């Protein structure tokens with residue numbers, strides 16, 4: 374496990390992104406299957422009707438087996454879509470079965486923006502968040518855009534928001550001993566990896 378100790382956020386990000394990109398296609402496939410087994414039968418996933426997740430990029434663990442399971446169980450699946458303006462905003466948009474996807478400005482695939490299918494964050498049941506690094510206390514280090522933090526900032530106003538449930542998804546190699554959290558960083562309920570649950 375990486376000792377985050379006195380590494381700066383940019384250095385930590387670079388090392389952790391490199392580690393996940395170094396995984397082979399076979400390792401990625403096995404990790405995606407293991408993640409699916411950790412989560413598919415869990416009550417948090419089974420009970421959720423509206424679930425946000427992401428399309429994998431830059432070596433991220435692949436949640437698509439969960440996406441397909443959710444769709445075949447009749448759940449609604451949402452993906453992050455970056456707003457054209459303001460550029461710091463992201464929305465969660467419902468994915469339709471035969472949606473066309475296009476690369477956003479970070480070259481991540483996303484559906485074409487359609488405000489009618491976008492949902493307010495607090496009406497979702499479960500958000501499966503991508504991350505670059507995590508610790509066992511719900512700490513999350515993201516790509517550095519602050520998109521998820523901004524979208525979830527409303528939670529800081531009240532201590533007992535319970536919806537949606539926030540679960541980070543990651544490879545085991547993204548675990549660090551401890552992350553310094555900034556004031557705007559939103560804590561995750563838990564992180565699920567190919568190896569187990571943390572937090």
Ligand SMILES: Nc1nc2c(c(=O)[nH]1)N(C=O)[C@@H](CNc1ccc(C(=O)N[C@@H](CCC(=O)O)C(=O)O)cc1)CN2
Nearest residue numbers: 427428429430453479481503515516517518519520521
């Ligand atoms: N799969 C996935 N989708 C996601 C996220 C994510 O982390 N993973 N995001 C979570 O927030 C949002 C995109 N956030 C991002 C934030 C910063 C960079 C970034 O710095 N990328 C480049 C450098 C900038 C550039 O190319 O212009 C890089 O790869 O270094 C990428 C994505 C929305 N969609």
Ligand SMILES: Nc1ncnc2c1ncn2[C@@H]1O[C@H](COP(=O)(O)OP(=O)(O)OP(=O)(O)O)[C@@H](O)[C@H]1O
Nearest residue numbers: 514515516517518519520521522523526555557558
């Ligand atoms: N609630 C917020 N309101 C305004 N700005 C914010 C908020 N949350 C984060 N930011 C801004 O976003 C920038 C990036 O934050 P941070 O490095 O924590 O992103 P991240 O969590 O790694 O990224 P992401 O959530 O996109 O994966 C910070 O410089 C911060 O100023």
